[in-house]
Structure formats: structure tokens, C-alpha cells
Amino acid sequence: MSSKVALTGNEALAQAMRQINPDVVAAYPITPQTAMVQTFSQFVADGEVDTEYVTVESEHSAMSATVGASAAGARAMTATAANGLALMWEVLYIASGTRLPIVMPVVNRALSGPINIHCDHSDAMGARDSGWIQLYAENAQEAYDNAIQALRISEHKDVMLPTMVNLDGFITSHAVESLEILADSDVKEFIGEYKAEHHLLDSKNPIAVGPLDLQDFYFEHKMQQSIAMENSKEVILEVAKEYKELSGREYEFFEEYKLDDAEIGIVALNSTAGTAKGAVDNLREQGVKAGLLKIRVYRPFPGEEIAEVLKSLKAVAVLDRAESFSTNGGPVFGDIRSILYNIKADVEVVNYIYGLGGRDIKVGEIESVYRDLEEIIDSGNVKNRVSHLGVRE
């Protein structure tokens, strides 16, 4: 039996971690993730889980200890945010390159400097090419559901890649929401027992992990990673299907909100998608054919599938909660525009960088983006390919 509970996003993820009952968690507290690992460490202290909790002195050590535990055959998890993720950087690549199925919630927060602790996606977007699968969540329910599914995706034999479970700092991590959590026994059954094919504690079959890998084989190992990322697409859908049977909640690569007959659309990730749904509803009442595409799976990038949906629109705005400083727009914009070019779609795509450092994004601002799209269609002109939404001059 699942139960309806009122929890913050951090508490919901701590509950997911309790139900997953990892063999090892090595984590370092950082705002806005702190409450997640703090709550989980209480579960450890109270004996509610069997987890070996390693208190480390930094995120570099947190990810290193998690890598070590995973290489030893443990189901290992950690969690972080912002500068913590940045400090893990080199070890992120070691985790994915060594094909360790680590699952890590990332509470999205701006990277310093200047120092800021509030929500944007500069942390996770910087890590988008680190070989980790990236899932994004509109609210605490989705973050919880993604965390449970992430175990199955990462540990699938055709994948064996780590996964970041992203949720918005403060907006999702600290707001109390009503959500359903599964029964402990259902989660246990769903994720099953993790049995690593090869691990360091298997004394009968000794292996070496992380040896020098130079010109002669490194490229082949990267190719394997690339294929695993491709394989993960099918696994993500399979796991979602099975999860729907268990939970009744449906997940795909992305969610289409009122896109069927839409002429203009917005692409967004995480909590802003919820705000955008409000804007879509308002505009629909006024007869505007507006829709939303909310990306759940950003790595691997379901390019063909997204292009198939967006190609029927007349104009699309991509909302990026991260600056790439490329002077050509944000990271999601680059990906979306590129896939539409592949199919030579006749749809204008513009970019809005917004919400940096936790700057609030309001329904009215998103409505103004849709109005801009209407103007692009009417005039046939794009005045600003890339705009910064909500910044003061």
C-alpha cells in the first residue's frame, strides 16, 4: 500500500533512500541538499536502514568513497548540490567511465560566484557531458519516483551508468508537498537486490579497477559508454512502464502539456514547468494555442522524439535556467535547435535564460514569452534569438 504524505522534496528523497536501503552512503552536507542527508543519517542512527554511512570531509571524498564502495559491489549513493557537485567533478567522470551504477540526487543550485545558494541549473548543466544519466523533476513526487526508477536504470546490465536525480533547490527541496510514497516492501521488490557482475570483494575472481588506459583502449571504453547511454533510452521506458504498474504514475522521456493542437510552445525543466502550465491554462482560456514540453530525461537526450513533437509547432521558446556564456544561448536551447535542424523543421526557436541565482519566475513572465512567440509568427521576424528574462537593466 502506498501512502499519501506531506513532505519537503528533501524529505521525500530521504524516504526514497530509506526504502532503497543502500549498502553505502557517503555524503557531505551542502545547502539546499543538507536536510536530505541529515534526515537519512537519522534513519541510519535509528537503525531503520542497514546502510554504512561514511561521513566524509568534502564532496570530492564523498564521490570517491561512493565510487570505491560501488567498485566493491555495494549499492552506493550520495547526494549533493551546486559547489558540492563542482568539487566532485573529476570523480564524476571516474564513476561513469568505470561504469558504476551510482544514484545521486542533485538539488539544483547556482554555482558561486558571486556566492548564491538558490535555485538554478548551472550545477547540473555543467555536468551534462560527464556521462551520467540526468533525470529532472517538476515536483517532489516526480523526484521521489525518479530516484526509485534511477536504481533500476543505472543497474541494468545494458546500461551500468550513474544517474543524477535533479530537483530544484528550495522550490522543490524545501517546499512541503502532498505526495504518494510506495510501501517499503514494494520498493524493495521493485529495485531487487543488486548483484555486481564484477567487483573488488570477489576474491575468487580477482579484478583490477581503474587501470591506466591510454591511446590503445581509452577510445574503445568511451565508445562503450556512448552505446550504454543509447541503450539506456529503451531501459528508461521499460522501467517507467513497470513503475506505472506499481504506482499508477506515468513517465516518459518528457511530458507533453496541451501540445496536441498547439501552435506555440515552451520547453522547460524542473519546477518552472509547473509555473508554465499555469501560463498555458491562462492563455488557453483566451483562445491562445499554447503548449509545454517538459523534459524529464535530459541525458541521454531524446532528440528524435522531441523533434517529432516540436516540428508541428510554429514557434518554440526554450527556457534555460543556466548561462552557458557561449553568447549563443543556454545548453538546452543548443540541443533543441540542433535536433530541429536535423529534420529541417520549419519552426522558429528562441531562447530565454531566466531565474539565475533563484530569481523568481512568475506566470506572467512566462505568458509574456508566449506573447513574444505570437509576435514572431505574426511578424515573421525574430528580434532577439536569445533573451534574458527577468533581469534588470
Place this chain on the structure above:
Amino acid sequence: MIKPGDGYKSIPKGGLILEGGNAKRYNTGGWRTKKPVLDKDRCINCHLCWAFCPDVSILSKDGVVSDQIDYDHCKGCGICANECPVNAIEMVKE
């Protein structure tokens, strides 16, 4: 066993080496510029060279240090010659 030239479809994932003790197959002797040569007439069989060699290349059989050094794996670091108390080991240019 992985062979040179193997492709991504056949090699283990993530750079794993799925067997133990295989460093033996990696001949590091080619790195050497000078090789140790042991003069058995001077050798007092103290085994310091044997104990200090980082590559297990000084061989000992039945309690006697052999002048048959494992040149497949000796990198020519010269530690053995440095440690020898009776100067029985000379580093000779390859």
C-alpha cells in the same frame, strides 16, 4: 584475455581487468637505459638487493641470490646497486 587491437565489442567495460597477476605480462624492461650486473665473486648473499628491488627482478633460489636477473621486468632504477654493501652490482649501459 585482451589482445592489442581488440575492439569495443569484446573488451570488458570500464577498463576492468578481469584477472589477477597479469602485470607479469607487461614487460617493463624496455624502459631501461642501464642494467644491473651482479658479480657473484663479490656477492656476500645478504639479500638487500632482493629486498629493495621494487619490481621483484632480483631472483633468489634456495636461499642464494642469482646473477640471472629478470631483465624482462627490471626497469633499471639502480636501487639494487645503490643498496649493495660490497659494490657487487654494477649498472652497465644497455
